[in-house]
Amino acid sequence: MSVPPSETKSAAVRALDAATPGSKAGIVRTLIGGALMGIANIIPGVSGGTMVLALGLYEKFVESVADVTRLRFRLPSLLFLGLLVIAAVVAIGLMAGPIVAGLENAHHLMYGLFIGLTLGGVPLLWKEMEPVNAVSIGGTVAGLLVMIVIAFALKEIQLPQTWIVFMLAGVIASAAMVLPGISGSYLLLIFGLYLPISKAIKDFVYALKDLDFGTCWTLGVTVHVPLGIGVLLGIAGLTNALKALLHRWHGATVGVLLGLLLGSVIGIYPFQELREKGELIAAAHPVTPLNVLLVIVAVAVGFALTIGVSRLGKEPAGEAPAA
Secondary structure, rough: OOOOOOOOHHHHHHHHHHHOOOOHHHHHHHHHHHHHHHHOOOOOOOOOHHHHHHOOHHHHHHHHHHHHHHHOOHHHHHHHHHHHHHHHHHHHOOOOOOOHHHHHHHHHHHHHHHHHHHHHHEEEEEEEHHHOOHHHHHHHHHHHHHHHHHHHHHHOOOOOOOHHHHHHHHHHHHHHHHHHOHHHHHHHHHOHHHHHHHHHHHHHHHHHHOOOHHHHHHHHHHHHHHHHHHHHHHHHHHHHHHHHHHHHHHHHHHHHHHHHHHHHHHOOOOOOOOOOOOEEEEEOOOOOHHHHHHHHHHHHHHHHHHHHOOOOOOOOOOOOOOO
């Protein structure tokens, strides 16, 4: 008597199948998603969460992180997150140099590519919203308005550097890790907290090298501990809230995510100066017919890549999985 293939699989293999639907193709899609998430974090104005959302991995990402934050260490969730993190770390290590060189010499094309990669997720999210109704469209408009406000309406303010404020800064940073299109460094700059936190981290490293444990303790207690607590609380709260919203109001929540996705391209207009933390890295490329054509090609390439990768590991329409 033959044994069904599913019964011969180990628990780890079955968990991997659950973590990455579509077997090998699903694993490839998850690895590519992790790699793009890592690369996106190198590029100013681009969100790693946007790449995960565009490739159709966002709900699995939210559910897996929510499981871990609730101390539910399910093997499928751990394997999925492990694949994402490993791919992101490897991509950052291998691609940081080429990406930085590309940004310095042709950031209009790099931005065009990531606009395409981002917009390639629109058809997938639109399908996820079905049936499309006034509520889901309203969610899309709301998400888009949030990104417009972040890009154009927020003015820099100066918050006091207190324990509570640094904890709130951690919550802000965690939002950038989870929500697509949100730049944590930009929001921290708006609230006047980016430079104090960066200085505290740099001073902590120098103090550690000098074995100045008193300074390390002071910086740790006043800045790093509240910041870390805020990050953990923010990730736990946000992922669990998103998980609940996606289960209860799926269409409206996906609509908001679609709006965030559409609005995320506002900050990566190809023909702008490239700045990082206020420092000019590369001048704006001129808007010439040739440059516009090259950017359009880059957008098209990125769009096609996202469409292609997002289909990996999925059953063709109308085809049922094999029994």
